[in-house]
Amino acid sequence: MGEFDGLRALVTGGGSGIGLATATLLAERGARVASLDINSSGGPFIEVRADVTDEEAVNVAVAQAAEQLGGLDILVNNAGIGAAGTIEDNPYEEWSRVLDVNVLGIVRVTRASLPHLRRSAHAAIVNTCSIAATAGLPQRALYSASKGAILSLTLAMAADHVREGIRVNCVNPGTADTPWVQRLLDAAEDPAAERAALEARQPTGRLVSAPEVAAAIAYLASPLAAATTGTALAVDGGMQGLRLRPKS
Numbered sequence: 001m002g003e004f005d006g007l008r009a010l011v012t013g014g015g016s017g018i019g020l021a022t023a024t025l026l027a028e029r030g031a032r033v034a035s036l037d038i039n040s041s042g043g044p045f046i047e048v049r050a051d052v053t054d055e056e057a058v059n060v061a062v063a064q065a066a067e068q069l070g071g072l073d074i075l076v077n078n079a080g081i082g083a084a085g086t087i088e089d090n091p092y093e094e095w096s097r098v099l100d101v102n103v104l105g106i107v108r109v110t111r112a113s114l115p116h117l118r119r120s121a122h123a124a125i126v127n128t129c130s131i132a133a134t135a136g137l138p139q140r141a142l143y144s145a146s147k148g149a150i151l152s153l154t155l156a157m158a159a160d161h162v163r164e165g166i167r168v169n170c171v172n173p174g175t176a177d178t179p180w181v182q183r184l185l186d187a188a189e190d191p192a193a194e195r196a197a198l199e200a201r202q203p204t205g206r207l208v209s210a211p212e213v214a215a216a217i218a219y220l221a222s223p224l225a226a227a228t229t230g231t232a233l234a235v236d237g238g239m240q241g242l243r244l245r246p247k248s
Contacts, residue, residue: 002030003222007122008069010062012052012109013079015039017178018128021214022076029218031074034065036109052079052105062112072116074221077106078128082180083142090142102146106153117166124221125161127154127170128213131236134172151232158230167229169220174236175199177207202237203244 009026013019014035023045027033033045036058040047046068050061066072080102083090090098106127117123130147132140151170158168175181175198188194199206216235219225234240 003224004029004031004218006030007073007223008032008034008066008071009074009076009221010034010036010065010069010072010109010113011076011078012036012105013128014043014045014047015041017180018173018176018210018213018217019076019078021210022078022217025211025214025218026074026076026221032069034069036061036065037079052108053100055108058108059112062109062116066113066116071119072113073120073122073124075110075113075117075125076128076217076221077109077125078217079105079109080128080146082184083146084139084184085141086139087141089139095142098142098146099149103149103153106150110157114161114166118164121165122223122226123164123166124225125157125166125168126217126220127168128217129154129170129172129232131172131174131234131239134232134234134240154232155230162229167220167226169225169228169231169233171213171216171220172232172234172236172240173213174202174208174234174239176213177209181207202239203242204237206237208235208237 009031011023014023015037020041023033023035027044035047038051048061048064050057083098129150132144133147133151154170185191213235216233
């Protein structure tokens with residue numbers, strides 16, 4: 001018996017990276033899982049297609065997932081995109097796009113899911129946030145703004161829905177070894193040096209893995225965390241909280 005036996009979960013952005021790792025882990029631990037993405041993952045779960053910027057498509061996809069799963073107990077709002085640059089670098093169209101996906105995407109999927117979650121005896125929402133919400137990172141102005149909004153949104157959602165029996169938390173990954181980070185490395189003038197710099201800024205000296213973030217999401221979504229709501233769980237190799245002395 002696993003802690004997710006009998007529970008039904010919807011994971012957005014389940015086609016790759018953290019979303020795929022999360023959907024796979026929840027399924028392995030006994031949950032019935034649906035992945036909402038614009039791409040197929042080939043994972044051991046139901047797949048529904050939608051772009052989180054398309055409200056009608058989201059409504060249809062969430063309804064399909066809930067019907068096929070027989071309801072919803074867990075929502076993992078993981079779908080998101082990145083952006084690099086200072087506040088001067090990204091065109092306004094990119095600002096609109098990133099905020100539409102990263103912030104309003106959570107709004108659309110959550111709105112469509114709430115009627116189903118309200119009928120659950122164990123309702124949990126986990127949003128994928130970032131270290132960028134709590135630490136000033138260079139060349140991440142737009143991305144940080146979107147993740148800062150997600151952190152505040154998580155707290156507001158937790159307050160709004162706690163008396164409905166719906167817990168809301170978020171995870172704050174550090175720099176994770178995901179396809180988006182790999183694309184940034186590929187575009188760098190010296191990919192090896194850029195990767196070394198990203199690894200060095202995390203006290204553990206390495207990037208965070210997608211399965212490590214998935215494990216944190218699974219904990220927050222689990223009935224074992226029934227007393228936890230309105231929390232941001234850092235999975236960042238100590239980046240936010242530790243201040244190590246330089247190596248001699």
